[in-house]
Amino acid sequence: MRLPSSLPAVLLPQHGLGGSTDLPIPFLYAMVGASWALTISFAVLALAWKEPRFAGGPVPADPPPRRPWLAIVGLLLGGWFLAALFGGPDDASNGGLQAVYVFVWVGLVPLALVAGHVWRELSPWRTVQGVVGRLVRRPEGFLRYPERLGYWPAAAGLLAFVWLELASPDPGSVTTMCWWVAVYAAVTLTGGVLFGPVWFDRADPFDVYSAVVARLSPFVRDGRWGLHNPLRALPALPVRPGLVAVLAVLLGSTAYDSFSASEFWQSRSLSGPIHTLTLVGFCVVVATLFVAASVATGGLSAEQRRRMPGAMAHSLVPIVVGYVFAHYLTYLLEKGQQAFHALLDPFGQGWQPLGDPGISYFLSEHTSTLAALKVGFVVAGHVLAVVAAHDKALELLPRAHRLTGQLAMLVLMVAYTFTGLFLLFSV
Amino acid sequence: MITRIAGTAALVLALALAGCGSDEPHDAGSTPSVTASADASGSPSAESTEAAAGVTVDVTIADGKVTPRGERIEVTVGERVTLRVTTDAADEIHVHSDPEHELEVAAGDRGKELSFALDTPGQVAVESHHLDATIVQLVVRP
Numbered sequence: 416m417r418l419p420s421s422l423p424a425v426l427l428p429q430h431g432l433g434g435s436t437d438l439p440i441p442f443l444y445a446m447v448g449a450s451w452a453l454t455i456s457f458a459v460l461a462l463a464w465k466e467p468r469f470a471g472g473p474v475p476a477d478p479p480p481r482r483p484w485l486a487i488v489g490l491l492l493g494g495w496f497l498a499a500l501f502g503g504p505d506d507a508s509n510g511g512l513q514a515v516y517v518f519v520w521v522g523l524v525p526l527a528l529v530a531g532h533v534w535r536e537l538s539p540w541r542t543v544q545g546v547v548g549r550l551v552r553r554p555e556g557f558l559r560y561p562e563r564l565g566y567w568p569a570a571a572g573l574l575a576f577v578w579l580e581l582a583s584p585d586p587g588s589v590t591t592m593c594w595w596v597a598v599y600a601a602v603t604l605t606g607g608v609l610f611g612p613v614w615f616d617r618a619d620p621f622d623v624y625s626a627v628v629a630r631l632s633p634f635v636r637d638g639r640w641g642l643h644n645p646l647r648a649l650p651a652l653p654v655r656p657g658l659v660a661v662l663a664v665l666l667g668s669t670a671y672d673s674f675s676a677s678e679f680w681q682s683r684s685l686s687g688p689i690h691t692l693t694l695v696g697f698c699v700v701v702a703t704l705f706v707a708a709s710v711a712t713g714g715l716s717a718e719q720r721r722r723m724p725g726a727m728a729h730s731l732v733p734i735v736v737g738y739v740f741a742h743y744l745t746y747l748l749e750k751g752q753q754a755f756h757a758l759l760d761p762f763g764q765g766w767q768p769l770g771d772p773g774i775s776y777f778l779s780e781h782t783s784t785l786a787a788l789k790v791g792f793v794v795a796g797h798v799l800a801v802v803a804a805h806d807k808a809l810e811l812l813p814r815a816h817r818l819t820g821q822l823a824m825l826v827l828m829v830a831y832t833f834t835g836l837f838l839l840f841s842v
Numbered sequence: 843m844i845t846r847i848a849g850t851a852a853l854v855l856a857l858a859l860a861g862c863g864s865d866e867p868h869d870a871g872s873t874p875s876v877t878a879s880a881d882a883s884g885s886p887s888a889e890s891t892e893a894a895a896g897v898t899v900d901v902t903i904a905d906g907k908v909t910p911r912g913e914r915i916e917v918t919v920g921e922r923v924t925l926r927v928t929t930d931a932a933d934e935i936h937v938h939s940d941p942e943h944e945l946e947v948a949a950g951d952r953g954k955e956l957s958f959a960l961d962t963p964g965q966v967a968v969e970s971h972h973l974d975a976t977i978v979q980l981v982v983r984p
Contacts, residue, residue: 433936433938433942434938434939434940434942435938435939435940435960435962435964435965435966435982436964436965436967437964437965438963438964438965438981438982438983439965439981584974676965676967676979678912678913678914678979680912681911681912681967681975681976681979682911682912682913683912684907684911684973684975745964749940753940774940776940776962779962779963779964780962780963780984782963782983782984
């Protein structure tokens, strides 16, 4: 572990890694996206089916056992990232630092969309827990995981990561990242050994993030390949305490990332705690509005009302995924190339096994295509979310309140999407 | 000092106005930043002077504050951008492009310059490392 004093003057990047960010999308693109979102939303409310269609889908099956070869791949990749992070150069060229921000944090989303919750099989922490559990003859751990904790530890872990990326004093510092990863690894391994694999399902921020996004994968369901309608699998997202918090941290932090790059915010000199409070504030506002909108309906008992936010939470997933794609696409593709080349030279020795690392800025150079893609992701996520919420509302709400009971949620989703488009347009 | 700041403010205002004007016809052939870049003379032939003159940003660091602060400045790909820094304190100016550019300034430097061109469309932050502040955000359009 490095000491902070050994840190030379490094280039201070803004959001995790340095480098340029996307141009604002043109006004026309934002307007077209907003009109589509609004029109489709009310079309769904007024014209779509009146009986639930996705309810009572197949009961989620237990996933098959972890495949050993994926566990080995996970161990190798994890070991490589950690070696590069702890043994590499002490500045922004560190391959491990880039890998965490680009491949772990952002790459997780497309991976889960395409291959399902493969994170569960790759996770080196699960592998270590499996081996330790077998050695001490307690594969299921020593303690029972408290059910009422739900996903709250994962929400806290996600908040800790977005704080590091967006609001900490020096997100590009290798030392800071080493400390963050060390604490994360210690907590994750301790929790895993104590509580067994259920710890990763509920408390490991990245594992939970991947599991949530994987519900939207059209290719893999419950760990098995097979083309299906993701809107049928999505409602099977297990509802536990803290689920809304997990989604609110993901959506709120991405919005904060855009907002904090605005001229309004950059022109002020603000202290670190203000950044942190604002980041937390974004997440709290997203969560509060969602909870309020989900219970804003008549005809429910107090007990039913209490369950509404969790029961509707799955419908936030497409909005999160759409906005993450819009926000991070160039970052993933262009910083991803940098990170890949940096990982090939993990110890800063100047190794270039694949020759000169020329980086293609294809997406940045085609600004209209990029803007259209970003609007497309946001609107697609919005439409899926509205359809998912509509179907769930039909299932849960009494007949007399089926239309009016959905209104608040619909308006809120339109508001989320308009805010997202406004941020993409203005920052 | 006051005149310099006023000059900076005027330049920034001109740039901001030019930026506003460019919002509607994004794909139009005219590049508004050219008018902004011609801060010294009214350049008659826009295309030829663009590369030569480019955009100059006057940066002043005084009493722990930097001006401008967080302003948007429109530039085009390949256009020459010059930062002209006057400071009463040592600092490092970082240009967060790929690759990055850096300028070290010492206390009492007047009009120290860093010149570069940006090849990829996007937004590039120019930051004061010691003050941890965004000086300008260069909006690089194709």
